[in-house]
Amino acid sequence: MRNLRFIEIVLGWSIVLATAGLSGTPGAFAQFGPLVNTMNAPQAKTEEELDLYLELAVSTNPRASMEIAERFAAKYPESELLGLVYEYEMQACQRLGDFEGTLRAGRKALELLPDNADTQLTLASVIPDHAQGREDSTKLLREAEEYARRSLRELSTMRIPKEILPDRWKTLRGQLEAQAHEALGKIERARENLEGTISEFALAASQNPVPQGTQFLELGAAYAQARRPEEAKKAFQRAIELGPDSVRGVAQRELAKIAGNRTP
Amino acid sequence: MSLGTQRVLTELAEKLSWVILLACLSGDCLGALVVASPWSSSDETPPADLQEVKTLARQHRWSEAATQVDALLKQHPDDPRLFYWQGVARFQLADSIGAIMAFRSAERMGLDTADLHKSLGYAYWKIHQYTLFEQQIQKAIQLNPSDYESYYALGRHYQSIRDDCTKAEEYLHKAIQLKPDQPKAIFSLAVCQEMLGHRDDAMATYTEAMNLVEAKHEKYPWPFQEMARLLLSQDPDQALKLAQRAVELAPQLNAAHQILAKVEDAMGKYPEAIAEQLTVARLDPSNPSPHYALFVLYKKTHDLEAAQAQLKQFQELNALYAQP
Secondary structure, three states, rough: OOOOOOOOOEEEEEEEEOOOOOOOOOOHHHOOOOOOOHHOOOOOOOHHHHHHHHHHOOOOHHHHHHHHHHHHHHHHHOOOOOHHHHHHHHHHHHHHHOOOHEEEEEEHHHHHHHOOOOHHHHHHHHHHHHOOOOOOOOHHHHHHHHHHHHHHHHHHOOOOOOOOOHHHHHHHHHHHHHHHHHHHHHHHOOOOOHHHHHHHHHHHHOOOOOHHHHHHHHHHHHHHHOOOOHHHHHHHHHHHHOHHHHHHHHHHHHHHHHHHOOOO | OOOHHHHHHHHHHHOOHHHHHHHHHHHHHOOOHHHOOOOOOOOOOOOHHHHHHHHHHHHHOOHHHHHHHHHHHHHHOHHHHHHHHHHHHHOOOOOOOHHHHHHHHHHHOOOOHHHHHHHHHHHHHHHHOOOHHHHHHHHHHHHOOHHHHHHHHHHHHHHOOOOHHHHHHHHHHHHHHOOOOOHHHHHHHHHHHHOOHHHHHHHHHHHHHHHHHHOOOOOOOHHHHHHHHHOOOOOOOHHHHHHHHHHHHOOOHHHHHHHHHHHHHHOOOOOHHHHHHHHHHHHHHOOOHHHHHHHHHHHHOOOOOHHHHHHHHHHHHHHEEEEE
């Protein structure tokens, strides 16, 4: 599960949208929020094509979303909306825990919208969770790293619509960069590179303008694994402060383990 | 794009923040127009309880109207007019997607009125589906060829989105034929004339729009601004009066302050120009152009520290925001 909810923004392909407060259904309508260039918005050629796209956009059932996305792709293979349809399919597969489907749909989305930072970050985050123990693990992790680094490059040069004010963008960009570093941390962890893991998780946790308990929890775990109990303790304590409850519970158990290890 | 249009566009880009104008033109396209749609000519024999929805709509109590329509739809799920009204309420509640889905339901159930097509078109426009917008407005025109709004909306659309001033002119002329006293349509026509290189015609049309604004006591500053810009080199005193009038009509409109600042700058009134550009920067915080103007103005007044600070802000914003 992504720590940062991209339901609030979708980045890339010259689009940034901030749908919360605009559409009523945050994040669902990638190309319908503020655009850098409205003239370049993907156009449905027929009302029926848009009907089906909107059906997908408002769908809250991931299985239904997958079915609609597949129907859309079969019916409108030349649609300008197809890249976004695959992105929805990727998100639906992710919600269903279907890694292969997530990967397949995400790759298709990036074929059509190669600069879509949302898709890049989703794949970068998901791949390391499933790469271990697979024959193609090394290749997959390299792919995930490429996505994370591309998203960071994209974020550093991205032009945004004027509706998003500079301060708001600063926060959003910080959150997204933190997510990219978190993904890189997971990739390094899967590669069993402990120093790299700590370095990336530390960047994610410390640079996020909206600090996340999960990121401090991951950092604490990495420190604990590296036998750096004081730093681990601080990170777990911060995770407990930030929550949510599921994070808090794990962090408390980890803290107790550290304390237990010290007890003679 | 013709050479004439390119020339005018270049001139505009230099002298005025064109994107602001386009945003403003586009912005009001879907503002006032849809508010007018509740009075549907197709609803002459509505179910008795639909009157309450219409009353709520006239009072702009959209949330309550939406609730009322949803309740009625439970009792009359086959009534396409209720889906139409659901669409209108959702549109007004800034739910363009919900509006489209409701309007499409009405359409699929057989409702075929100019108001439905126009409203659906506006909702498409709102989510940047311009091809579908054009199709729907054309359908609305077929069903009601004497509807000013449809021609005006198409005119504005072709001018601001399609960059096709020839077509825009055609629709705006029709709109003006139907309602000759609408300053917004006349102003839009003047913009088209200017973009097509017909400067004298444009000036005459801006003047006509200004006269109408004054006669009708409307708060519509755009013709004053554009006329001020055009007069700047030949009659700066008159340009200043017009720019000041634009600010008076719309004190919260950054573009009005920007024109005034440019006029004051050209007249050597640097402190006044600085004050206006600071207002522009406050009203439009993502716009880099006032910061560059301030950089230049502070340099002129030998305040190099302030100039450098403004240049830095300009560079930061310019790197972040797409330019027109």
